[in-house]
Structure formats: structure tokens, C-alpha cells
Amino acid sequence: MASRLPLVFLTVAALDLWLTAGAAMAASLTGQIRDGSGAPLADAVVTARPAGGRLAPPVDLRPVRMELDQKGREFIPHVLPVRVGTPVFFPNSDEIQHHVYSFSKAKRFEIKLYRGTPARPEVFDQPGVVAVGCNIHDWMLGYVYVTDAPYFARTDGQGRWELTLPEGEYRLALWHPDAESAAESSASARAADRADPIQHTLVLKPRRQSGKPPLNLQQQNYSGDF
Amino acid sequence: MAERRGFRRLGLLIAAAPAAALADALPWPEFSLHGLADLRHRQIDARPGWIDGGLGKFRAGGDAGRFRIDEAAVTVQARLWELAATATLKYAADQRNPVDLTEAFVSYRPLGSSAVRFGARLGAFFPPISLENTGTAWSSPYTLTSSAINTWVGEELRSFGGEFHASYQFEGGDRVGLMAAGFAHNDTAGTLLAWRGFALHDYEATSQDRLPLPGGIGTARFFPRQAGITRPFVEVDGRPGYYAGVTAERPESYKLRALYYDNRADTAALEHGQYGWHTRFWSLGGKLDLPWDLTLIGQGVTGHTSMGEAIGGSHPVDFGFWAASLLLSKSFGSHRFSLRHDRFGADENDLLPEDRNGEGGYAWTANYNLTWVQRHQVNFEVSRVVSRRPARLQLGQSSRQEEVLWQVAYRWFF
Numbered sequence: 210m211a212s213r214l215p216l217v218f219l220t221v222a223a224l225d226l227w228l229t230a231g232a233a234m235a236a237s238l239t240g241q242i243r244d245g246s247g248a249p250l251a252d253a254v255v256t257a258r259p260a261g262g263r264l265a266p267p268v269d270l271r272p273v274r275m276e277l278d279q280k281g282r283e284f285i286p287h288v289l290p291v292r293v294g295t296p297v298f299f300p301n302s303d304e305i306q307h308h309v310y311s312f313s314k315a316k317r318f319e320i321k322l323y324r325g326t327p328a329r330p331e332v333f334d335q336p337g338v339v340a341v342g343c344n345i346h347d348w349m350l351g352y353v354y355v356t357d358a359p360y361f362a363r364t365d366g367q368g369r370w371e372l373t374l375p376e377g378e379y380r381l382a383l384w385h386p387d388a389e390s391a392a393e394s395s396a397s398a399r400a401a402d403r404a405d406p407i408q409h410t411l412v413l414k415p416r417r418q419s420g421k422p423p424l425n426l427q428q429q430n431y432s433g434d435f
Numbered sequence: 436m437a438e439r440r441g442f443r444r445l446g447l448l449i450a451a452a453p454a455a456a457l458a459d460a461l462p463w464p465e466f467s468l469h470g471l472a473d474l475r476h477r478q479i480d481a482r483p484g485w486i487d488g489g490l491g492k493f494r495a496g497g498d499a500g501r502f503r504i505d506e507a508a509v510t511v512q513a514r515l516w517e518l519a520a521t522a523t524l525k526y527a528a529d530q531r532n533p534v535d536l537t538e539a540f541v542s543y544r545p546l547g548s549s550a551v552r553f554g555a556r557l558g559a560f561f562p563p564i565s566l567e568n569t570g571t572a573w574s575s576p577y578t579l580t581s582s583a584i585n586t587w588v589g590e591e592l593r594s595f596g597g598e599f600h601a602s603y604q605f606e607g608g609d610r611v612g613l614m615a616a617g618f619a620h621n622d623t624a625g626t627l628l629a630w631r632g633f634a635l636h637d638y639e640a641t642s643q644d645r646l647p648l649p650g651g652i653g654t655a656r657f658f659p660r661q662a663g664i665t666r667p668f669v670e671v672d673g674r675p676g677y678y679a680g681v682t683a684e685r686p687e688s689y690k691l692r693a694l695y696y697d698n699r700a701d702t703a704a705l706e707h708g709q710y711g712w713h714t715r716f717w718s719l720g721g722k723l724d725l726p727w728d729l730t731l732i733g734q735g736v737t738g739h740t741s742m743g744e745a746i747g748g749s750h751p752v753d754f755g756f757w758a759a760s761l762l763l764s765k766s767f768g769s770h771r772f773s774l775r776h777d778r779f780g781a782d783e784n785d786l787l788p789e790d791r792n793g794e795g796g797y798a799w800t801a802n803y804n805l806t807w808v809q810r811h812q813v814n815f816e817v818s819r820v821v822s823r824r825p826a827r828l829q830l831g832q833s834s835r836q837e838e839v840l841w842q843v844a845y846r847w848f849f
Contacts, residue, residue, distance in 0.1 A: 305465065305467065306465050306514070308517075308546075310546055312548065312549030312550075317549075319546060321516060322465070322514070322515075322516060344517070344544065344546050345514070347686065348686065348687075415726070416685065416687070416688045417687070418608075418686050418687050418688075419687065424766075424769065424806070424809070425576075425769075425806045425809045425810070425812070425848065426469070426571065426809050426810050426848040426849065427471070427570040427571050427574060427576055427806070427812065427846075427848045428569065428570055428576050430469040430510065430570075430571045430848075431568075431569050431570055431571055431572070431573065
């Protein structure tokens with residue numbers, strides 16, 4: 210229910226944009242992100258906005274249903290980029306209960322002990338980074354990256370990303386939960402040429418939290434240290 | 436494994452979706468069961484150990500060159516909302532009751548707010564001193580043999596009472612906290628330190644345990660009313676003890692803990708052959724997660740214990756004790772290599788210098804372990820301890836001893 214209003218609003222906005230921008234040729238931007246040591250960086254988010262304050266060309270702005278799963282006592286994916294207004298479900302694929310919560314400014318919520326998929330999604334209606342944890346398994350950590358950018362992608366295990374967007378100049382923003390700072394750059398998308406992937410580097414903090422469970426059962430199951 | 440679970444889950448969903456929905460709606464606790472079994476082989480070049488009533492520094496001396504099931508433990512937990520009830524039952528060779536409790540408590544850990552968290556537990560639990568015993572049923576992922584400090588915690592320290600935590604998390608992720616506990620049934624803590632001294636092994640006393648005291652060193656002559664064993668978890672004076680401390684931590688980065696413990700035992704109390712030992716000490720510990728999968732853990736304790744009615748300000752037994760350890764561990768995938776150095780000592784200043792409680796020593800422990808499919812672990816370990824304890828002269832032994840222990844263990848976790 211909560212997602213209805215923004216949905217109507219966004220559809221109108223999309224129509225409006227389409228009227229102002231006219232038809233544009235589809236192009237694509239690809240890139241790869243590495244960390245300071247040169248290793249491919251997974252779970253980084255790349256957003257693209259038209260440069261020069263130009264309005265975004267037409268794009269399907271309807272929020273889609275997204276999922277941040279809990280599997281093997283870990284949030285999967287570790288980073289989930291979504292558009293503002295997106296309903297996100299938090300299914301629990303484990304055989305044990307989880308207690309998911311966030312205290313982040315962009316979204317505060319709590320789903321008390323549960324298994325399976327809660328009937329109601331959480332709607333992320335403010336842009337920002339939402340860190341998600343589990344009150345039972347302290348190591349669990351995941352992120353919902355809520356953006357109002359029209360185009361965004363997450364890097365795969367090889368640090369690669371790809372965006373399909375209309376031709377034009379774009380401002381790119383790069384984010385990763387463990388990066389020292391976010392980065393920005395610009396790129397131009399042309400339909401004709403397949404340019405080389407854009408290379409970026411994000412320097413990571415020396416202290417980071419993987420969000421993954423300890424490697425073996427021995428270290429996962431002591432409950433006296435709370 | 437994950438796939439099989441997935442299929443099972445799918446089947447369950449299709450067959451029993453309405454029932455599952457109902458079960459999820461009702462406040463019914465979720466039960467979990469974890470544990471370990473430890474098959475151990477020891478090769479010892481040492482004097483009769485503590486369990487044989489000797490003054491050796493290991494658990495046993497002499498003839499232990501064989502495989503045996505050293506320990507098996509099960510932790511059951513029931514969880515309902517932010518409440519959890521946890522109990523650990525253990526079987527161990529040399530234990531008084533074949534199966535007995537090591538810990539049993541109810542904990543409450545609400546979500547709190549973004550920055551402030553509270554937590555409490557009530558029952559019987561280890562005071563938060565060890566930074567090494569963080570595995571299933573208080574086992575250590577680093578070594579088989581505990582450090583001198585943690586061996587003592589396992590033997591003589593347990594809180595039967597309540598503990599309260601409050602912590603504050605800064606924007607950057609660092610969390611600082613306070614903790615405090617009131618407890619009873621720990622009035623004899625210090626007995627083993629006095630008459631046996633520090634030791635290095637991995638036997639954790641259970642709630643009904645009776646632990647042997649060394650024989651032939653004159654204890655029965657000086658203290659005829661002391662039983663030949665110590666019962667670590669009894670209350671002899673009706674006076675509760677406490678500990679209070681501070682913590683600071685950041686997940687996967689560091690953990691610091693400092694606490695002051697005082698069991699406030701009445702040194703004049705004596706019940707069923709068990710004296711009240713007024714034991715108080717400072718404990719300091721730090722764990723650092725370093726680059727290249729290195730972990731550094733340092734712990735230290737320093738304190739005093741006294742026993743018996745004071746005469747002219749002096750107690751029949753009164754001594755200061757201290758111990759420190761530094762462990763460096765490196766994991767590479769499922770392999771782990773750990774090296775620890777221990778130092779310990781005790782100085783007495785009491786009415787009965789003939790009852791010798793002083794000692795000094797150091798130890799090295801090196802361990803390699805390999806864990807596969809998360810649950811099977813083999814360990815190879817060697818420990819060497821060099822110690823000086825004048826009480827050994829009464830057994831016709833040299834005060835200074837060097838002891839070496841080789842161990843192979845297969846541990847199974849579930």
C-alpha cells in the first residue's frame with residue numbers, strides 16, 4: 210500500500226521526462242573497479258546521472274520488488290542498490306530464525322525473530338546507505354544503497370559493472386561500504402562505439418567488516434560472549 | 436548441504452505452509468543444539484599432574500600415552516524474542532559426575548537504540564576474562580591447552596549470579612561499554628592457586644565438581660579441617676561477590692576488556708571442609724585482528740588471595756599472584772598456526788611460610804590445526820613449561836621442573 214503513491218507519482222514523472230527528452234539512442238557504459246591493491250572489487254555501487262543538471266531521459270522508474278536474502282547466516286547480496294521507493298523483502302532462507310534491524314537514518318526498521326518471508330516488504334523511501342544487521346548473529350552485516358539516480362549497477366565478483374542508458378554525458382558516482390571515501394567521475398555514453406571498460410580504483414579502509422560468519426562451526430556457536 | 440536444506444525447506448513450505456505460518460505467529464521458542472567431541476592422544480614427559488594429586492603443571496603426568504575421549508559437550512539453547520536460555524552439559528574424563536553443567540543462564544539482549552545497548556544474564560557463567568575461549572562450549576580455536584590464566588578461570592571461577600552490560604556505539608563503529616556482576620558460590624576460588632599453583636590444561640570444572648588438591652605437602656597438617664578436595668562452586672559465608680569492568684571493541688578489529696573481581700569471601704568462614712578464600716584481582720585483556728589474518732591476544736591478571744582467620748593483620752595463607760600471556764595466531768584458509776607464551780608467579784607473605792605457596796614459571800605452546808567442512812578439526816600441539824615451586828621439595832622433588840606435553844586431537848563440532 211505504501212508503495213502505491215510513489216508509484217503513481219513516478220509513472221507521471223517518467224512520462225513527463227519522456228515528453229521533454231524525446232527519443233534517444235540506447236548506449237552502454239561498462240567499467241571495472243579495483244581496490245588499492247589492484248584486486249577486483251565486488252559489491253561496489255555505480256550510479257549515473259545526466260551531466261550538467263540535464264533532466265534524465267525516459268526510463269522505467271517503477272520500483273521493482275527486491276530481495277535481501279539471509280542464507281548461511283549471511284546477507285546475500287552483501288550490498289543491494291535500489292531506487293528510492295523500492296519495496297525490499299527480507300526472506301530468511303536459513304533453518305534458524307533471524308532478527309533483522311537497521312538504525313540507519315535513511316531507514317529504521319526491525320523484523321523480529323522470524324523464518325520464511327515476511328508478508329510485508331520494507332519500503333526504502335529516502336536516499337542513503339542503510340546498514341542492516343541481525344540481533345542474534347552479530348557478524349551479519351548487509352547494506353541497502355538507496356539512490357535517486359536514474360541508472361545504477363553493482364559490481365560483480367570481477368569488479369565489473371554495466372549500465373544501459375541513452376547516449377549522453379554522465380556523472381558517475383562510486384560507493385563501497387569499505388571504501389575510504391566515495392569517488393566521482395564523468396563519462397560519455399555513445400551508441401556507436403564500444404569503448405574500453407572505464408577503470409576506477411577505490412581505496413579500502415584498513416579495518417573492515419565482512420558480514421560473513423566465522424569460517425567454522427567452533428567459532429560460530431559460543432553464546433557466552435555477549 | 437545448502438541445496439539439500441533448500442529442497443527440504445521447499446518441501447516443508449508446500450506441505451505445511453499454513454501450519455508454519457501459525458507456528459511463526461505463536462510465541463514458541465526456537466531450540467538449537469551445538470557441541471563438540473574431543474578425541475585426544477597425549478605423550479607426556481612430566482611429573483604427576485594436578486589430576487593425580489601432584490605438583491606437575493599439566494592435567495596429568497606419566498602414563499597418558501593413549502587415545503581417549505577427553506571431552507564431549509552439548510550446548511542447548513532456547514530462544515524467544517530477545518530472551519535466550521543456554522545450558523552447556525559436559526562429559527569429561529576425570530569429572531566427578533559423568534555429565535554435569537559448566538554454564539546455564541538466561542540472557543536478555545534487547546535491540547536498544549542506534550547507539551545504546553543493554554544486556555543482562557542470570558545464572559551460572561564464566562566471568563568475561565578469557566579472550567581465547569570463544570568457541571563451542573568454551574573451547575579455544577587457537578590451542579588445546581589453555582593459558583595459565585584461562586586454565587584457572589576454567590577451574591575455579593564461575594559466576595552464579597547476574598551480569599549487566601551497557602554499551603555505547605560511536606559513529607565510526609567503535610563500541611565502549613560497562614559491565615557489572617554480583618555473584619555467589621565462588622568462595623573457594625584461590626584454593627588451587629595456593630596449594631597447587633597455576634597450571635596449563637583444558638579441564639573446566641562443572642557445577643558439582645570436586646577437584647583434587649596435591650598430597651604430601653603438609654596441607655593436612657597445617658589445615659586439618661580442610662577437605663582433601665576443593666569444591667570450586669560453594670558458598671561458605673553468605674556474602675556475595677562482584678566484578679565490574681569496562682570494554683571497548685570494534686568487530687573484526689579489536690576487543691579490550693578490563694575488570695576487577697572480588698569474591699568478598701569471609702576468610703574466617705569454613706563449611707564442610709571448605710574455607711572462604713578472599714580472592715580479588717585485576718584482569719586485563721586485548722585482542723587485535725591484524726592484517727594477513729593475524730590475531731594477537733594478550734591477557735594479564737594480578738591479585739591477592741587470603742584464607743583463615745587473621746592474627747595481628749596476617750592470615751594463615753596470604754599471597755599475591757600474577758600471570759600474563761601473549762598469543763599470536765595466523766590463519767590461512769582452513770589452517771591455523773598459533774604460538775603462545777605464558778608467564779606466572781606467586782609470592783607469599785603470611786603466618787605460615789612452611790605452607791609454601793610461592794612459585795614462578797613460564798611456558799610455550801605451539802599449535803597447528805586444520806578444520807575441514809566446518810566441523811572436523813585435527814590439532815597437533817606441543818607445550819613446554821618450566822617452573823619453580825619450593826613446595827615440591829616436600830615431595831622429594833626438585834623445586835625446578837621442565838615438563839613437555841605433546842598432543843594430537845581430533846575434534847568434531849556440531
